[in-house]
Amino acid sequence: MSLYPARAVVDLGAIRANARTLCRIADGAAVMAVVKADAYGHGLVPVARAAVEGGATWLGAAQLTEALALREAGIDARVLTWLYAPGAPLELAVAADIDLAVAARWALDEVAQAARATGRTARVHLKVDTGLGRNGLTPAELPPVLDAAARLQEQGVLRVVGIFSHLAFADTPGHPTSARQLALLHDCVAVARSRGVEPELRHLAASAATLTAPELHLDLVRPGLALYGVSPVPQVGDPAHFGLVPAMTVEAELATVKRLPAGHGMSYAHHYVTSTDTTVGVVPLGYGDGIPRHASGKDGAPGAPVGVSGRALTIAGRVCMDQFMVDLGPQATEVAGDTVVLFGRGGPSAEDWARAADTISYEIVTRLGARVPRVYIDSEKGDA
Incomplete structure (x- = not known):
């Protein structure tokens, strides 16, 4: 009997079913279930387990504490975390086989330092600001970071697993900014390849683009809100329209x-x-x-x-x-x-x-x- 006169009932079956639906919609792209912010209030570890059972092969966590909690719970899917400040204990992430986003030159240096401290090769995803104006390397900042990353790869210190960005107008399907951001991301990948960095994964789409813009799926999609059975584009359709079930x-x-x-x-x-x-x-x-x-x-x-x-x-x-x-x-x-x-x-x-x-x-x-x-x-x- 609960002492609290209210509750949030979370249906893990709905989470699992939504993950399967998103895998189908992704049509060959890998699916990263975004479980940041305590899985959007639904509960980090139970939701992460259900999402993996539903076919998600990656988990996304904004904060390092969330990513470490997933590992401590014994969840062995690939995990990416992307929001940290200078001085964060990145060696804990590297030791736990957690992928780290790099959104600034100082971050690359600190990831390299953490890798050397642990004796493990760090896995990084370079975050590029293609137009959102938020976190990420500007295209002008990218080349010297790529050169440094290429040297670190040669030394076995780290490996660039991905290059990614975030859309500014994904909840407005067909907005011309999304096409421009996609083109700029492709340009950044071409620059990376020209400097000896060959990313395995390019990713751009979160929930809205996963549901409405297949041309933006690339190698991996990062659905968050849709995983929980809530529509990110209610003007297009409710959850049932997309085959999703509120959890x-x-x-x-x-x-x-x-x-x-x-x-x-x-x-x-x-x-x-x-x-x-x-x-x-x-x-x-x-x-x-x-x-x-x-x-x-x-x-x-x-x-x-x-x-x-x-x-x-x-x-x-x-x-x-x-x-x-x-x-x-x-x-x-x-x-x-x-x-x-x-x-x-x-x-x-x-x-x-x-x-x-x-x-x-x-x-x-x-x-x-x-x-x-x-x-x-x-x-x-x-x-x-």
Whole structure:
């Protein structure tokens, strides 16, 4: 019995099925299941295992701590990690056979130092900024780094496994910037080959491009959000359109149910006032659990949707740190302990919440707080 009156139910069968679907869509390209940020809030190690069982041969983790946790859990898929600062303990990654991204000259030097310290050949992926303007070597910075990498390869210190980049407009299928970034990545690979660096892998596509742009698949794709059964391009299609199954359901038990008269304010600053005698319920989740305060109902406008007894209702009034309110209606029969579905099976979607909070579905699933227990089921093994 959980002490917490809410939970995130994660279906590992859905993760496994989504990985299989993405492998099929990738059509020959290797699949890196991106499990950064605690697998987008779904749970790093359980999700990583399910993704590998579904056919992913690579795992992607932004932070070194995440990559090391995968190894400590005994997961032996290839792992790439890409976000670290000077002085990071890269020798731990090299010793654990974790691939490291190199996005600056200092990073190449520190990877080489770590390789020499461990006596192992480091595996690196050169990150090139082809237009996102974020992390990565600019095309002008690339040639001297390639020359240094070629020398280190000759010495057996490291091996350049891949050259990769990240799209700026992938969620706008057909945007001309994506074609320009692809062309620039090809140019960078040609420069690498001319300097004696022959990468095994070129990779550019994350979830959106994996689903909508086969010309961007190259040798490996890096789906993140799609692995969790959420569409990165809702304007193109919902998860079912792409053959994906949402993996997370967030639900809570009503903590309090009571009657309030017409004209009664609910929650701070009374942004919501009852229009008639009604029944209200307290849901014991709030912004301390990652529920967006921007999902509050305000000035008569409804807040984010929830599912209650098969009915579609909305947040009434301001989301608090630990709780929010729902107007259950004059004829409500719910009692304390009944289940409210925030999103997932039996309720609205993460995309519905994103629209209500003026954000993206990535943030809705990823920001769910650590104090909300994750409960794992497996629909492919008969779990409900």
